[in-house]
Amino acid sequence: MSRFWSPALHDLTPYTPGEQPRQRLVKLNTNENPYAPAPGVRDLLDHFDTQQLRLYPDPESTALRQTLAEVYQVPVECIFVGNGSDEVLALAFAAFFRQPEPLLMPSLSYSFYPVYCNLYGINAERIPLAEDWSVDLDAFDRPNGGIAIANPNAPTGHAHKRDAIANLLARQKDKVVLVDEAYVDFGAESCLPLIPEHDNLLIVSTFSKSRSLAGLRIGFAIGSRELIEGLERIKNAFNSYPIDRLAEQVAIVSLKDQEHFEKTRQAIIDTRTWSVEALRQRHFDVLPSNANFVLARPTTRPAVEVFNALREQGIVVRYFNTPELSDWLRISIGTDDEMQQLINALDGILPGEGQHP
């Protein structure tokens, strides 16, 4: 509390980011990619002409949007870019969801959504998950001022098939349905093919996870011209230059290296497969995941104790101290070596373990 703050600031509940430790740790807590960005990024940085930084960047990020348009095969007018998808989400909430009727979102999803609602005074209705922890799409058939879901969902990793979301879009023709695809490249179906037929669909995505560029802050949205124009109006009322010159060029180089992208995302999927098996052998309940993390519940020791014991050994996973999640750990998928270190550490931490090969 401070006498200098605007009244609205007192009631804000800001998002709590995962810890960014200073020491070298096995860092499996914020779903970063364990692999380096595309090798061309290194070359670009080695030869970057710093004179360029004297000048403001292109406010429209045209070159980046054109490259995205080529890669995703949509018109450039259907693409919006921002300073991380968090910014794109914030602008989208401001542009579309300040409505008389409530925004619908899953009761358990990306924890930034309720923070934006709080910031903008959006009334949100949280729709309970289905019994298997999937997002219950049928439960969204109720009066609303818009819908926001993540597919795959966080922190569960569950993903719906494209057809299921197409049905939701058809039932909600006059409402914006925001689909956050931050994790889609790790084995889920993108809603991208639905864009031409559904002018109410806004896909939000990021370079932070599958392109290994969390440190650069680049996110984007794909949607109908109408929706993209709405985002541009808000953006130009807030920050004209969200993408700096360096970020734009790095993003382009990264997008053009399809081979590196395929190789690294497949490596993460393969590592996830054996890691899930190894956790299950150690009596964890593990939700099936289409993302670069798993939500796992240790059944032989309380999650918080496992979290603390791992932390002592320099392995950081994510523990959410909330009623829904306090029995669970969210574990990002690292390299094979990092996951092996995790498994070895668990064998020392869990009762009666250590007999595994």
Ligand SMILES: *Cc1c(COP(=O)(O)O)cnc(C)c1O
């Ligand atoms: C990581 C994440 C984001 C944010 O990504 P940035 O582009 O780094 O801001 C958005 N949505 C979900 C569901 C995420 O997990």
